[in-house]
């Protein structure tokens with residue numbers, strides 16, 4: 001195994017975004033959840049802002065890595081390529097198997113407590129695309145993906161809530177963009 005080849009950030013980002021598309025999830029699907037979560041608190045919120053927030057969250061490495069790991073395991077489980085007992089645990093979405101939630105929750109920690117509580121809420125009240133993914137049809141495995149989508153939606157919700165407050169506090173769009181850059185790591 002070579003360890004000296006440097007993996008370009010944009011390759012990782014593109015791969016993560018492609019994975020979501022391949023699994024039938026669009027940014028708009030995730031943004032619809034964000035809208036449902038944030039519109040009660042944010043009267044003038046638009047779908048465009050929610051889509052932009054999802055897009056910004058997808059620039060974050062920690063999220064990209066969670067997508068790549070989770071979707072890979074879902075796909076391998078669909079192809080029956082994991083070793084037992086992991087194959088059955090993931091393919092059957094065994095109730096006590098919590099690594100899917102651990103990875104998704106870990107990816108929500110970077111956006112603070114609003115992200116964590118929103119993730120917890122979405123884990124219980126499966127809505128929108130999360131509900132669709134959670135409905136087992138016997139062919140597809142979304143054991144990891146449903147939680148990762150919840151995490152992306154939670155992060156995008158938290159980001160919007162914080163930006164709204166910062167804007168009320170008088171921060172300019174330029175200041176907000178700088179903060180986004182700092183949040184990317």
Ligand SMILES: [Ca+2]
Nearest residue numbers: 100143144147
């Ligand atoms: Ca799950």
